[in-house]
Amino acid sequence: MVRIGIIGKTNVGKTTFFNAATLLNAKISTYPFTTKVPNHGRAYVQTLCVCKEFKVKDNPRNSVCVEGWRFIPVEIIDLPGLIEGAHLGRGLGNQFLKVAMSSDVLLHVVDASGSIDEEGKIVEPGKGDPVKDYYQVEKELVMWFKRFIEERRKRIERLMESRKWDLPTALGFIFSGAGIEPSIILEALRLSNLEGKKFSEWKEEDLEHFSFALRQRAKPTLIVANKMDLPSASENYEKLTKEFGERFVIPCSADAELALRRAEKAGMIKYVPGEETFKIVDEQRLNEKQKRALSYVSDRVFGKWLRTGVQFAINFAVFKLLRMNVVYPVLDEKKLSDSHGNVLPDAYLMPPNSTARDLAEKVHSDLAKHFIYAVDVRTGLRLPESYVLRDRDVIKIVAARKK
Ligand SMILES: Nc1nc2c(ncn2[C@@H]2O[C@H](COP(=O)(O)OP(=O)(O)OP(=O)(O)O)[C@@H](O)[C@H]2O)c(=O)[nH]1
Ligand SMILES: [Mg+2]
Known part of the structure; x- marks a missing residue:
């Protein structure tokens, strides 16, 4: 979520x-x-539901539809x-x-x-x-990143040596709990002009520049x-x-x-x-x-x-x-329903560049395993697993039957 x-x-x-x-x-x-x-809670993100376009009365399961607005759950932390x-x-x-x-x-x-x-x-x-308040809090976030790396300097160096990892991979490993991918780390290294510099030679100010860039790019x-x-x-x-x-x-x-x-x-x-x-x-x-x-x-x-x-x-x-897209998977493309007859039952938030296969994976790992093709329900066109999902897509996934 x-x-x-x-x-x-x-x-x-x-x-x-x-x-x-x-x-x-x-x-x-x-x-x-x-x-x-x-405090952890559930909030909802709001999008124009496709029920109006398809002129159907929907029965959402993973989300809610209020007067044509689809509300999809997200986690919110205070x-x-x-x-x-x-x-x-x-x-x-x-x-x-x-x-x-x-x-x-x-x-x-x-x-x-x-x-x-x-x-x-x-x-x-x-x-x-x-404005001042904003900068004060921002500074704390950057310093948190800096301290987080500082405290793990030796470990990062050891990881690079023993596992033959490059710096983005080692830092990606350290930051995996924060969901920061090596590609983001690489961007932050570029932004702070540190891509070519050996980590063991980083100075205090290098660490600060990198932490600043990482804070901007990561969250x-x-x-x-x-x-x-x-x-x-x-x-x-x-x-x-x-x-x-x-x-x-x-x-x-x-x-x-x-x-x-x-x-x-x-x-x-x-x-x-x-x-x-x-x-x-x-x-x-x-x-x-x-x-x-x-x-x-x-x-x-x-x-x-x-x-x-x-x-x-x-x-x-x-x-x-x-840049999330909302995608509606269905089993029956005529009724726009799942196997129980629920119309437009689910709306999923999919990150940009997600594919039809990613959607199958999200619905059920079995569906991804036995994936044959997908169907764009609006046009009836067959789509390959590499099809990049767009916002408001209604997709049927066709999988091989389990033996
Ligand atoms: N006028 C006005 N007051 C507000 C608004 N939002 C919050 N407040 C008031 O601001 C005060 C602080 O609100 P909280 O929501 O407790 O603030 P917080 O940021 O969670 O505070 P901490 O938990 O102490 O960090 C309360 O008296 C609220 O009623 C608003 O939109 N307008
Ligand atoms: Mg509070």
């Missing part, structure tokens, strides 16, 4: 984002370091807040940096309203500096500018987009999304996460406080930023940063 890690300083709203995305009740508060251990020195074990230490590094993609949440100071304590909105990251409902956030949002580019900064109000999902769960409103509107089911059933809260969300979030940003950030991370 795709794994998304939520990182950032303390009190920026990581747990609020996590709760909104998963609708769990992990502890939220204005005290610094409320979250003490990582981490304790990071502070300066975290890589050395300061604050809650570095044990959870390892958890962050096991994610495929990171959401770096910052407090765009500037309501936290350098230590993460709540201050008057506008006083804090989210694609989206900046979530949170607390956009507060007035002081607009100015900081501009600063953030100027510094990091508009594309990679998502305006967000995690608090608003949490309120909407709770209201939806209680049957007060109709709201599909990711949509740019919500509807009150029955005005009479709301008390004054609830009315005020919903109108706050309407004015301060939807009116200004179109959406709360929670679902958008998850979608962007999975589809734009990881």
Whole structure:
């Protein structure tokens, strides 16, 4: 399953984002370091389902379809807040940096309203500096990589000597727990101009440059500018987009999304996460406080930023940063069903350049073993096992019957 890690300083709203995305009740508060251990949960990435195009009523099994939107599960991890020195074990230490590094993609949440100071304590909105906060946390991540290699220098050298491995292979082995492939390591070596340099001769600054490059290449990251409902956030949002580019900064109000999902769960409103509107089911059933809260969300979030940003950030991370494609395997190409008659039962997230064979492998290893060919259900064309899957493909896999 795709794994998304939520990182950032303390009190920026990581747990609020996590709760909104998963609708769990992990502890939220204005005290610094409320979250003490990582919370794991299930969130969903949203894509336009193919059911409308095929004009069928689907019965999803591994995912959910709400009004033509397919929601596919992903794992999301809420981490304790990071502070300066975290890589050395300061604050809650570095044990959870390892958890962050096991994610495929990171959401770096910052407090765009500037309501936290350098230590993460709540201050008057506008006083804090989210650009500075971002760099502080980033530095910790780079230092974590550096320290991780530093502590394993001898081991890396031994691996290269005894197994006759080149450096990318040895480092790939060391970083296999973090899911970093040798090809990424090679890219980082090139980026830091260290491709030709002997590892045993690396200086401190070489290690630093390489760690910086590896951090950039290994874990694609989206900046979530949170607390956009507060007035002081607009100015900081501009600063953030100027510094990091508009594309990679998502305006967000995690608090608003949490309120909407709770209201939806209680049957007060109709709201599909990711949509740019919500509807009150029955005005009479709301008390004054609830009315005020919903109108706050309407004015301060939807009116200004179109959406709360929670679902958008998850979608962007999975589809734009990881470039995942959604593929629907079926057994019966006429009914678009599995063997039990479930229509469009599964939607899989497939990494870029995955093939028909990779899909077979994902469905069942037997299907891959006895693979004969695949069929593009839209066109009826036969596809070889090397066919590169595209987004929204509906695929039937034909395998030899087991003897
Ligand atoms: N106005 C506003 N406040 C928010 C938003 N999101 C979170 N908050 C508030 O920010 C404070 C901190 O939220 P948490 O979700 O506990 O923050 P955290 O980043 O998980 O903090 P730690 O676990 O201590 O690292 C709480 O008072 C939240 O209600 C938002 O979108 N808008
Ligand atoms: Mg928290």
